[in-house]
Amino acid sequence: MSDPVSSILNLGPAFEQAxxxxxxHSAQGLRELGPDAAYTKLLQSGSRPHFIGYYVLVMGLQGRPWNDCKGEEKKALRKRFDAIKASVSTAPEMQIIADLDAIGVRVSAADLKPE
Incomplete structure (x- = not known):
């Protein structure tokens, strides 16, 4: 059985759900993707971009505490984050899902399609 995503340092149940x-679906899958590809998938699935969430992921995959990210390293990660964010176009229906997730309401994509 694979380890859950939340077994990675800094990553908890909310990140695991995202x-x-x-x-x-597993820590191994997340490690294989790497932080940039994984964060891209998160954004494409409707997660809202947040720099702290990105660098927490990067630090966790390196086995480092989240608050270890400082100075020039943090500036470099910000550039990577901005590039990832700019590369992902969020379709309006995905933004609606992300907004509903943010307030604790979840709908399926089928609920958003006209009949």
Whole structure:
């Protein structure tokens, strides 16, 4: 059996749920993708971009505490984050899902399609 995403340092149940929505179901799968590809998948699945969430992921995959990210390293990660964010176009229906997730309401994509 694979280890859960939340077994990675810094990553908890909420991050694990976001990963599941993005099709990432194990710590091994997350490690294989790497932080940039995994974060891209998170954004494509409707997660809202947040720099702290990105660098927490990067630090966790390196086995480092989240608050270890400082100075030039943090500036470099910000550039990577901005590039990832700019590369992902969020379709309006995905933004609606992300907004509903943010307030604790979840709908399926089928609920958003006109009949």
């Amino acid at each position: 990963c599941a929505r993005a099709g990432i």
